Each structure stands twice: as structure tokens, then as C-alpha cells.
Amino acid sequence: MGAIQKQIAVLTCVSLLVGTAEVFSFYDYRFEGTFWLLCFLATALIFGYPTLLKGLKSLLRLQFGNINLLMTIAFLGAFTLGEYPEGTIVILLFTLAELLESFGIMKSRKALENLAALIPKTAYLKKEAKEVAVHELKVGDVVVVFPDRAIPADGQVILGVSAVDESAITGEPFPKDKTAGDLVFAGTFNLKGLLEMEVSRTEQESAIEKIRRITLSAMEKKAIAERFIERFARIYTPLILCMSLAVFAFSSLYLKWPLALAIKQALVLLVISCPCALVISTPIAFFSSIGNATRSGILIKGGKWLEALASVNAFLFDKTKTLTKGKPKVAAVIPMNGTSREQLLACAAGLESYSSHPIAESIMRLAKDEGFSPHPVEKFEQILGRGVKADCLICGDRHHCIGKLQFILEEHHVPPDVIEMIDSLERQGNSVIVLSSFREVRGILAFQDEMRESSRECINELKAMGIVPVLVTGDTQREAERVADSLGIKKVIAEALPDQKARVVEEAIREFGKVGMVGDGINDAPALALSDVGISFSQNASEIAKEAASIIILSDRLQLLPELIKLGRATVATIRFNTALAIATKATVLAFALAGFASLPLAIFADVGITLIVIALSLRLFNWRSDKKAGSARIG
Incomplete structure (x- = not known):
């Protein structure tokens, strides 16, 4: 006591x-x-x-x-x-x-204070092969995190596989698997595997320290x-x-x-x-x-924002990385002209193996999941925003192009029936790329932005609470309507630029009264600042969006939003x-x-x-x- x-x-x-x-x-x-x-x-x-x-x-x-x-x-x-x-x-x-x-x-x-106490006092610095004080760590330092030890700083995993308990920061009840490329936070707990991580923030700039400062x-x-x-x-x-x-x-x-x-x-x-x-x-x-919200991984920047939440009549949602994961998922693989599924995916994975585009990562992931090895390629050339050219060392017709239809048409003939099929897929909200050799189209791949599992639950709860959900996105009308239809959102505003999103918020305030905004991108910042209460999800949000937001949810659990309003x-x-x-x-x-x-x-x-x-x-x-x-x- x-x-x-x-x-x-x-x-x-x-x-x-x-x-x-x-x-x-x-x-x-x-x-x-x-x-x-x-x-x-x-x-x-x-x-x-x-x-x-x-x-x-x-x-x-x-x-x-x-x-x-x-x-x-x-x-x-x-x-x-x-x-x-x-x-x-x-x-x-x-x-x-x-x-x-x-x-x-x-x-x-x-x-x-209990949150701040979770950060360990020392960290094992790899280059010096010894324990050092956490406050001595600098951005770029490589730290080894042993099993059953707390993670000493915010950073990115560069080696190893483990499960990390992030409940103290995000409120997420289950451990998250971490591997190379994943972000980790100071004060979370490494459960079973050994990890090497590169420090991305000093102790004073860590997520847990920001929680403490902003909440105070x-x-x-x-x-x-x-x-x-x-x-x-x-x-x-x-x-x-x-x-x-x-x-x-x-x-x-x-x-x-x-x-x-x-x-x-x-x-x-x-x-x-x-x-x-x-x-x-x-x-x-x-x-x-x-204090209650902080324990659940929700950072509220002042009592007035909690007060505003109670009277919100509508919530505007950005699409990418808010309602969707922001990671394209292969929705359809359509081989053509005698090409098998394996040949289409293996060749496409080979051409995309040097690209860092999210669609390339999606193709590589699917090929790996289905057990297909990417074809080796040479003379790789990437045309930003359009596609890739390369010579496949496995396929008989070596030179290949993969990318958007307009890019393929510059060098290759695409039959009218294939163009019609592409148009049909795009009308359904898909992004479509074509793989073609000099002789023929070898197949097409369709992609959709994968929906968050919690999006439908969140939207349904908001509607049950009498709050109108509105989708506001810079994406195409077709894609916006596809997402809205799947979630039961009736009001859709597509192809909205950042300044237009701000005007959309102003119009929504006139229509509904109190309005909330949920977004994570730099282009969402004006709308977040203009709304009666702006909310960002820290794991996906840009720094500008987090600064503009009045509430930050430190996990990607969209279903926490209705609970926060309650x-x-x-x-x-x-x-x-x-x-x-x-x-x-x-x-x-x-x-x-x-x-x-x-x-x-x-x-x-x-x-x-x-x-x-x-x-x-x-x-x-x-x-x-x-x-x-x-x-x-x-x-x-």
C-alpha cells in the first residue's frame, strides 16, 4: 500500500x-x-x-x-x-x-511510469561485444536481443526470427512474429528467439517515451x-x-x-x-x-479530444493502410498461350526479383508459397512507375516485359480479347499487369489491396452506434467502390487530393456536425488537423500524420476505434x-x-x-x- x-x-x-x-x-x-x-x-x-x-x-x-x-x-x-x-x-x-x-x-x-520502467537499462552492442547503457545507443547501432529479454530501443530487425510481446505498448494481447525487416519497440519483450536489430531512435525519441511525454x-x-x-x-x-x-x-x-x-x-x-x-x-x-486508454495502447493528446469523440456523428476513413493493409495481394493468375501457372509465376518472380515495388514483393511471396523458384534473369531494366524489362535464362523466348498494359503495348502486341479481359478486371477494382515475350502474351496477374480483418467489424459497430462511415481516398472510383461495397460503406469520395480531402472534411462538418477522421499518410495530415478529432494508427502512420492527429492508436487494431468512442x-x-x-x-x-x-x-x-x-x-x-x-x- x-x-x-x-x-x-x-x-x-x-x-x-x-x-x-x-x-x-x-x-x-x-x-x-x-x-x-x-x-x-x-x-x-x-x-x-x-x-x-x-x-x-x-x-x-x-x-x-x-x-x-x-x-x-x-x-x-x-x-x-x-x-x-x-x-x-x-x-x-x-x-x-x-x-x-x-x-x-x-x-x-x-x-x-510503469511503461517507462519496461525499458532495460543496458543493451548488448554488437560492435563492442559488451553491454552498454541504453542512453548511449545511437541511431544505426546494431544491438543483439537475447531470448527472454526486453528490447532496449526502437528499431528494425536485421537478423533472426522470434515472437515479441508488444502488449505493454500496443495493447495487442498476442505475441507478434518478428523477422528481418520488421519494426520493434523499446519496452516490448523478446520471447524465444535471438534477434539482431538496428536502432532507429534514441531513448528520448522512443515510442514509449513519446507516450509518456504526450500523455503527461x-x-x-x-x-x-x-x-x-x-x-x-x-x-x-x-x-x-x-x-x-x-x-x-x-x-x-x-x-x-x-x-x-x-x-x-x-x-x-x-x-x-x-x-x-x-x-x-x-x-x-x-x-x-x-490513463485507461494509455494502458490499451491508445495515446490521447488531451481531454478535449475524448470529449469530442462522444459527440462525433460521422467518421471519414482513408483507404490505404487504414481500411486495407496497403499491401497488394494476387487476386488472379491467368496463364495464356500454353504457359502453365508455374511458368507464369516463376518467370514473373524472376523479372521482379530486383524490384522493391509492393506488387513485385506480392508476386515473389506467392511464387515462394507455391514452391516455384524464380527464373534467373539478366539485362534487368526497371522503368519506374511502368514496369520491368529483362532476359529470362529459362524460357525459350528470352526477352520479356512485365508491367501495365500501356507499357507492354510499346513493344508487344496484345490481342483485343486480352485487352477486354484486362478492362473487365480493372472495372472490378483490380490492378492488372501483363507478362509478355516478343512472340506472345504469356499471362496476366490481377491484384487487390488486401482488406484488414478488423475493418468490417469496425464499420459495422460504428453504424450500430449511429455513426456514419465515409470512405475518402485518392484511389480510383472503381477501387474505392469495391472497398466500400465489401464493407457496407454507402458514402464514397474517390480520387481526392490532399487539399481536396481537407475540403471534404469541411463539407462533412457542415453536413454531419462533429466529424472524425482516420488516416495515416502524409496526404491525410491536413484532413486530420481540420477534423474535430483526428486518429492515426502508429504502426503505419507517417510522422506528419501522427503530429496532425489528436489521438494515436499504437497498434493496427481498427476495432479499438468503436471502443474508444464508447x-x-x-x-x-x-x-x-x-x-x-x-x-x-x-x-x-x-x-x-x-x-x-x-x-x-x-x-x-x-x-x-x-x-x-x-x-x-x-x-x-x-x-x-x-x-x-x-x-x-x-x-x-
Whole structure:
């Protein structure tokens, strides 16, 4: 148990004891005399001194907007009237409320500290064959990561195969297989294989350190509800002081009430009207929710973005690397003129073996999966954006070209029926390339951008939540419609350039009101910045997109988006409920007070008691979980 938790436990016990004394006062048992004065005064000073000290400082500095000053005045007034239990309990409960607020903030910060603690202190530097301090690593250093060891820096695997547990960073529940070319992150855990990796970021620029810095910064940024309540309290608190003085003056001078009764009624009004339930509970709600999201690998740059999520009516999605994997997959292999499937794939793989184009990688991968060895080639020539020329050393007709139809037509004859077949495939949303020798077309290959497994689940959930999904892409109309149809998206905007995407966001805001944007590319940055809430997925996003986004999801799990929106709605619903509960309770007790029926103990419950209740409700958001069935993606 930490120090603050011990303080909360002790203060709770003391408050229960004083509360018991308060119950006795309801039955006309009076705690009078010097003995009880000293007992209650000592209890208030020992356990409630932080509140009293702040209140006295505010009084000396004439800072009448401070809530601690209201509590201190209520304490002094109660003791002046001989109401020792009432004066003590108001200070104890308010101090307990502030401790609970500190505990909520500490809990969120502790989650961030635990993340930073995952990074090991040393790393095995290959060139020096020894352990060095992690902060000494430089970009480009090659580090050896042994099995059952934490990865010391962000980087790229250059040798080895292993499974890496990334749950601490991305929230992904299952280990990910890593091999040469894959990215790894500091603080994740290498489970079984030995890896060699090249460092791509220093310790201060690592993903885990950025999470910590941005989340701490987010906790300092006020949401709209927070800013309103703080402005309200700065005006409202001194107003309550003036009203209490007016009640005292009116009761004693005009109504001729006894001085003690006039003071008591003024104190009742003072305590009832104190806005601490609103001022304390709202920030805790945002701290708790941001801490919750951070544990699930979601980086929220401020409470206002969580607040905006709750009222989003439409979400705009980029296509490539957001709804799709951004990796073309061979959708059709069509051999022609006596060429077998094996010959077509092996020859195509040979021609593409020196190319780094994603389509080339897709052909190579399929040939390998089907057990076909790429044909050796010579005189390789790549024409960027169009295709490849080379001489195949296996095929009888050596010279081959592979690429788009227009490129093939420059050197080879393509029959009309083949052109018609290509056109048909393209109308279905495929990208098509042709393999041809001087004599004949040997076959065509069709490709589609592979859909993310989680895209359909995400879109269906958003629609069930009443949110309209919109596909906005720079791709062709045919390809956009293919993706939209497969996911059930009705509204499609295709062939949109970066500046046009920004205009699309403006138009969507006019049509739907609050609008979110999900994108990862450099061309998405203007739209992300312009939307009410912009979201990027870190594993695929460009640095510019991550800077423009207001929320970053550190994995590629698109199904976390609906869960994040639910968390935003739960946060706003909690704040609204807390506000309504506090105002309704205070209004009820205030009406009793104006009618002369309210007592100081009832006023204390209406203020500090309700404050404790709404704080407890706000703290629940730290462990909030949606009602989805176990095994599916969720926050919490």
C-alpha cells in the first residue's frame, strides 16, 4: 500500500469516527466543554491541516475564488457556534476528497511510469561485444536481443526470427512474429528467439517515451467541460461568500434572528453552495479515462479530444493502410498461350526479383508459397512507375516485359480479347499487369489491396452506434467502390487530393456536425488537423500524420476505434451525471435551507458527501470496460 493510500485509509477511519459523533448530535447530544473542543480541534488540525492552510493563505492573499477558503470559513464558523463535530467533518471530508483526487491523478501517472520502467537499462552492442547503457545507443547501432529479454530501443530487425510481446505498448494481447525487416519497440519483450536489430531512435525519441511525454502533456490540457467549470468556480465562489454575508446580515438585522442562528443559516448556505463536487470530479474523469486508454495502447493528446469523440456523428476513413493493409495481394493468375501457372509465376518472380515495388514483393511471396523458384534473369531494366524489362535464362523466348498494359503495348502486341479481359478486371477494382515475350502474351496477374480483418467489424459497430462511415481516398472510383461495397460503406469520395480531402472534411462538418477522421499518410495530415478529432494508427502512420492527429492508436487494431468512442461517451456521461447529481442535491437542500429546515450536517452531506460520491464514480473510468464479450478487442 502506497503512502497516499495509507493516508486515505487513515482519514476514512477518522472521518467515520467523527461521523459517528455527528450522528449523536442528531439526537441532541452536545459535545461541549474544553475537552471536546480540544479533541475535535486537534483532529481537524492533524488530519485536515492541508485544507486549513490553503484556506488561510487564500484569506491573507484575498483570493476569494478558492474553495479551500469556503471550507475554512465553514470550519471556523461551526467552531464559533460550538458545532465541533460539524466543523471537523467538513474539513476531514473535503481533505479526503482532495486526497482521492490526487490518488486518481497518481494512478494515471503511475501507469505511465510503469511503461517507462519496461525499458532495460543496458543493451548488448554488437560492435563492442559488451553491454552498454541504453542512453548511449545511437541511431544505426546494431544491438543483439537475447531470448527472454526486453528490447532496449526502437528499431528494425536485421537478423533472426522470434515472437515479441508488444502488449505493454500496443495493447495487442498476442505475441507478434518478428523477422528481418520488421519494426520493434523499446519496452516490448523478446520471447524465444535471438534477434539482431538496428536502432532507429534514441531513448528520448522512443515510442514509449513519446507516450509518456504526450500523455503527461495531455493531462495538463483542459477539456471544454473542465475549462467551463473552472471559470464558473472563479466567479461563483466569491459570489457565494457575498450571498452568505447577505443572508447573515438580512437574518440578524432585518429578521432579528439570534446571532447564532443567523451565522448557522449563513454557514448552511455557504457549505451547500460550494462547487467542489464539480471542480474536483470533472478533471478526475478525464485523467482516469486517459490513463485507461494509455494502458490499451491508445495515446490521447488531451481531454478535449475524448470529449469530442462522444459527440462525433460521422467518421471519414482513408483507404490505404487504414481500411486495407496497403499491401497488394494476387487476386488472379491467368496463364495464356500454353504457359502453365508455374511458368507464369516463376518467370514473373524472376523479372521482379530486383524490384522493391509492393506488387513485385506480392508476386515473389506467392511464387515462394507455391514452391516455384524464380527464373534467373539478366539485362534487368526497371522503368519506374511502368514496369520491368529483362532476359529470362529459362524460357525459350528470352526477352520479356512485365508491367501495365500501356507499357507492354510499346513493344508487344496484345490481342483485343486480352485487352477486354484486362478492362473487365480493372472495372472490378483490380490492378492488372501483363507478362509478355516478343512472340506472345504469356499471362496476366490481377491484384487487390488486401482488406484488414478488423475493418468490417469496425464499420459495422460504428453504424450500430449511429455513426456514419465515409470512405475518402485518392484511389480510383472503381477501387474505392469495391472497398466500400465489401464493407457496407454507402458514402464514397474517390480520387481526392490532399487539399481536396481537407475540403471534404469541411463539407462533412457542415453536413454531419462533429466529424472524425482516420488516416495515416502524409496526404491525410491536413484532413486530420481540420477534423474535430483526428486518429492515426502508429504502426503505419507517417510522422506528419501522427503530429496532425489528436489521438494515436499504437497498434493496427481498427476495432479499438468503436471502443474508444464508447470510452469517450462513458466519460461525458459520467461528467453529466455527476453534474446533475451535485446540482439536484444542492438545489434540494438549498430549498430546505431557505425554508428554514436545513441543518449544517445536511449541508455537509449535500456538498462534501456528494463530492466523495462523484469522485468515486469518476475513478471507475480508470478500469472501465465495454460490455463486449471476452476475447474481442476492448479498452480497460
